[in-house]
Amino acid sequence: MPARRLRLWIGLAAVALSGGAASLAQTPLPRLHGTFIQLSQAHGSWSEDSWRRLFGYLAQLRALEIVVQWTVYDDVAFYPTARYTQVAQPPLETILTLADELGMTVRVGLAHDSAFWSKVNRDPASVVVYLRGLQTRSESVARDLVPLVQRHRSFRGWYITEEIEDATWKDPRARSALFEYLGRLAVSVRALKPEASVAVSGFSNAESAPATFGAFWTSLLQAAPIDVMMFQDGIGAGKQRLSFLPLYLAAAREAAQTTGRELQVIVEVFQQLNDPTGFKAVPAPFERVARQIDLASTYSAARGPIAFSIPDYMTPLRGPDAERLFQAYVRSRVTAKPD
């Protein structure tokens, strides 16, 4: 066969293969459904334009769901209130308004106590008392928020800010206190707005076996009327590895299915740095995030996984690495996938 003809066949085969690849690329690759927004004091000075810029990027990423991680952090409130120290420009209303405009939904977090982790690692009798205090606080915040959120069609539900992991609640008394706390809080916030769903998130340090982890969550969801179990994949924080994460995802899905609840996987789009002075992280490489998204999508409910967090690690607003992650994601998951 003449060399030219051989090259032609090779070329045709390459075209065929590349066509095949193109059609493979067009099979819908999973996307992030939305993102957490972790409010801090700095957000208190953001102008509406700043929020519009952020939401512009979220829209480019086709984010459809926002989870505001908390609306009160210790004594700082991110909505207008006299009960706490509110930031200069409380952003909650702006977030809800922009979400209304862009057709997004918003889940609103309640109160958060930064001392939570140290407080729950005490004598179970003290933990019970502490959780009762948290319940009262979050209930009062939810009551404060109802007039504000009910003006917005984007409001979807509540997010309980305490993160539930598998090391702290081994003691049956502490576990029972946790279940009671979540049950009471979920019931009371549901009573404020019956159509609003209630979500709580959790993660695994791989301290308990996957089956034990699943059984724990099954009991929790049976005890508390939580609608959405949000499972943090723990990859960015190094709590999980991609190799064994599916074991815990399967256990979480089993718990959600057994109890008829929804599982939504949280994809950590950061890489935590080894810094003894405190939490520090940088945007994760897209290849890793892509694997996380693909895995999370397999286990998440229909709405798909949610990022932690696009505003911090995945927009051009947060520097070149975050921009690289943003662009890679857009190339791979947005422009390559028709809406």
Place this chain on the structure above:
Amino acid sequence: MPAVVHAQPPPRPPTERAEILERLGVASLQRRDYGEAARYFRAAIAAGRDHWQIRQNLGFALLSLDRCEEAVNELEVSVRQSPAPRSFIYLARCYERLKKPGVAIHWLQQTLVRLRELPPAEQKDVYGSLGYLYAAEGQNAAAAEAWEHALALSYDPEIALRLGRAQRLLGDTSRARQTLTGIAPERLSPASRAVRLDELAELFRAEGRPTDSIAALEEANALEPSAHRHYALGLAFRDLKRYQEAVDQLERAHALAPDDLGYAVALGYAYKDAGRLADAARVFETVLARDPDRLPLYQELGYIYAALSDTPRAVEWFKKAIDNAPRDPRPESDRAEERTRLQQEVARLDKRFEATAYLTYRSSARQPSTGSGGAVGGTLPSQSGVEVAYQPPVIGFRDERIFQVFARLLWSFRPESLEVDDDSLQAGVGLRYKPLRAQNLFLSAERLFAIGKNASDDWLLRALYSWEHHPLLGKPDWSHWNYTTVFADVGYFVERSLWVLYGEARQGVTFRIANQVLLTPHVVVDTRYQDSRGPSDSFVEGGGGVSLRYLFSESRYEGYRGSVELLIQYKAGEFFNRPRAASDGSFHGLVLTGVLRF
């Protein structure tokens, strides 16, 4: 001279080189030179020799070097190529060291499926490790099962000790005892011998053999002293009411582990039991400074300071206990009951003034001229009166002993009217003291001043006693409750050497008809006896009626401070040898009484 050409040996084919590198790696492993082994295995893989066994060996070398992050990468590649049980074991060890015991359990569970491929020693090792990991998760049943399998392969006293503990925690005390007593202590390490004794002590305690439990704990503590053993000994001595020994042990536990607030709380209670109230208060306050969520300690401090006669501090702690109500996780009914009780404590301790006024109307002139004002009237025959009492600070309330100064004005009405009989006006000023902690007995001395011509100038010494079955408000979730009160008053008029006795008992049921309104239908009997030298009446009477009581002036810390009561009673009775009575000495009629307390 011909040139000598040194021929270079031809390079080995890559596969052969890789094979040699692998062999060198294996040889290094055999020499336990794990660093060298890892280098050879990596080089072999880089040279193209990659199979599950070389990855397993590399993983094992890295595990031996404690480079577990790298080891799991190699081992996971290995098990993807071939699911060898030994790779599972290595993975489990790695994840255990990486503080991921949950994943370690997963890999050991995978090992069980192909356990027979391993020699018995490794099988036992798998079961032993699995037992430890399950126990750390709190899965004692699974741990016990794993350890039973391990022991079935070959006996191991250390595993038997863990099994005995798991059996005890599972409540299977007879098997636990059998397992633990079957262990020869000399085959255990000293630390494990002490643990065995701890376990036996727990079994003895559960069997109600506290002395044996203490003996075992003391032996364990001699082997290996620990804060926990001192603590356990302290609790055991407390159970036996050997308070001083309990204090000694708990002080040692607290000294060894000052950050353990559980030990500190136990020490505080031991001090309290031993009567060292100031020490108990000091410890409890320290605990609360570090953990304000230990709610029972607030009222404990209130009672301790009350017993120490430090009323201001007692009130302060009771008020804090009341403020804690929203954080109290108990049911609302329990919280409300406790709040009421604490409010009553504050009201008693913090009281400065109290005032009582009563007014009685009797429909028949033949009835006795006494009212139903309880302690205000009592031995003095009066239909109405006002009393103001003052409880001075510091000495007014000391460890449930109460001291008050009081003044009162009493009078009667003209028969069948509400017109004050001026001749009956009687004033008095006195002191009274409650000497007993638990009984509501007051002793008083009072100077009486006659204002009306029928009144007395005299000294009156009295003893008053009252008892009631339930507190005024019952329990917050009760709609009705039993009502029983008994009041007795013995008085001696010094200058006239005259004894007077008065007693009253009521039995009824109180209904809460609104939050602040109580209705109490009841039967009543009362009697008054006075030495014949006096001018007043001696009689016995009884009847029935209702009490309607309205509570007002609620305060956060003292509850309802005031009440208005209307008593409507119909009584019939008989005088003892009195000419005022009918020929048969009997009388009857309506008795209306209004009482204001503030």
